[in-house]
Amino acid sequence: MSSPATPPAPPARARYWATWFFGGLALWLATVVVTYRTGNSNLVPTIVLLGSFLVPASFVVWAHERYGADIGTDRITACFAAGGLMGVLGASLLEYYLLSDSVWVYAGVGLIEEAVKAWALVMLTRRIPASGLRHGLVLGATVGFGFAAFETAGYAFNAVLTEQGLSLRDLVSTEILRGVLAPVGHGLWTAILGGVLFRERRNNRFVLTPTVLLTYLGVSALHALWDSSHGIAAWIVSRVTEPGRNRPALDLGFLPHPTENQVWLFTVLSTTALALVAWVGLLWLLWLVRSARRAGHPTGPQPPYDPARPPTPPGWGGPPRRLPPPGR
Template sequence: MSEVAGTQESALSRTRRLWLRWFFVGLGLWMATLVVVLLTGNPNLIPTLVLLGSFLVPVTFVAWAFERRGTDELTSGLVFSTFVTGGVLGVLGASVLEAYLLHPSAWLFFGVGLIEEAVKLLALMVLTRHLRTRSLRDGMILGAAVGFGFAAFESAGYAFTALFTVDGLSITQLVQTELIRGVLAPVGHGLWTAVLGGILFAGTRQGRFAVTGRLILAYLGVSALHGLWDSMHSISLYLTLVLTEGERLRPSMQGWLIEPSAEQVRLFSVLEWVGLALISIVGTVWLVVQWRWSARASAGFRVRRRASPVVPNI
């Protein structure tokens, strides 16, 4: 009997580590593709390099979250559909709205945050409207799936754009873009939409989604984090100029060009990365607190079910 239990526990442990195997297999395929592209110069492999690098981290984190789902109604098919469909709908909707509603201004990035978080939330609501059971934890997982899908397709676009430079195709720029966005992906779109998804599901009333005050505040909060994240480059540049002697100019054939000092370059880099780190910490703490609260809520629900009396059939 103990051997059977040990075998079942070992199988469950292997299942729970599936996301880790996916990550290393995907990383190996991406590195192999990169090596072949560099050796052969075959441009037909560039789409493979873009897709593998853009989807590796988002898919891994969605798989990790799926293993910790709260109900059996949350199936792999549903998570996959929210990842792909939600991601595509989010990218398309955000692109259209940003093109028609936003104009260059100091608040441009906060407008982007408001639009993209609203579009991802609406995509989540549409794709999960038929779910009968909606737990806070499952809302966080499905929200993360939509957010990471958005991030994957967006990263693919950025990587593809980085490929083209004034000097021709640049594999170096493409790889740098994928590495940076891959490292930052866990604390971006997936995290923000996970927070919103949990609060959306927790506020369900009589099987219907409800726009509660808590959901509105959470939406404004994650949109603010999103806007600060996108504008951190500009904020760091402004602070650098304030804290130093300002811009230096040098003459050239094209006119006067800005030439930052070594001190300005170092200060700018520090300010930008520290700012991104602080935003990431705030979002991560918010997510962890909500996740732990969902675990306590799920435990309480299971206790109430075990404690409820069983009425025999007559």
């Protein structure tokens, strides 16, 4: 008597994000080494582009293949490239005309940048039949990471230009630091706001509810605290170590002629502030996902689009609906 046939194993889930990240990292390191050895300044733009887009793009690929496989790659690409560019252009214009140097400048930056990223997300996704927390998290994070990539490219370009000429060390250190911090910055904040925007969406229309407004103000506050962490740390150090001297509040992150102890205290305080802001953002994201699970909505990795498969709920909190294949 023959034994029953063993059912075929399910196909392994592709992990393109790992190929993208480690392949891109190898190319970036090779470009840095070759530039250092040869002094060929023509390779500097390659370092800027590879280093700026490596981590944000890798996270977008990971989120898409794991939680947004039913979202077309054309939408992901548009949200990353067009959304990120629309965000940095809109933020640059608004900050130029609306902000001036003051104690509250970082609050204005947070409000403006989170608003333009949300606007870009709404403009690029307003016609697609998607709703629910999961779709919002993936698409929001994609816009946020696109914004972060273009912004990092600008910071890297400024870092490489010094009075002594091109500084490869400043360029590399800037890209490493911003790459490490990228997952808990723009991508996280816009993912949270995007998730709530899509969760509150009704009949394929975005709705400005009190929950959406409070979420926007909350992520803007996290953004402002993140940007002002250095200034707050410098102000605390000046008050603790030199209480008799009158310094302006939030001295733009600078301590004139700092001592070794002041530098150490400033580093500890600014790093702790960044860690706390990141921790709050991650807890907020985790709370959103767990709330959706308690409500009984699907939360696991999503299969790619298959016309033969019956529709499944695409979002954490949205009605059962399947997106059309890319290009429609």
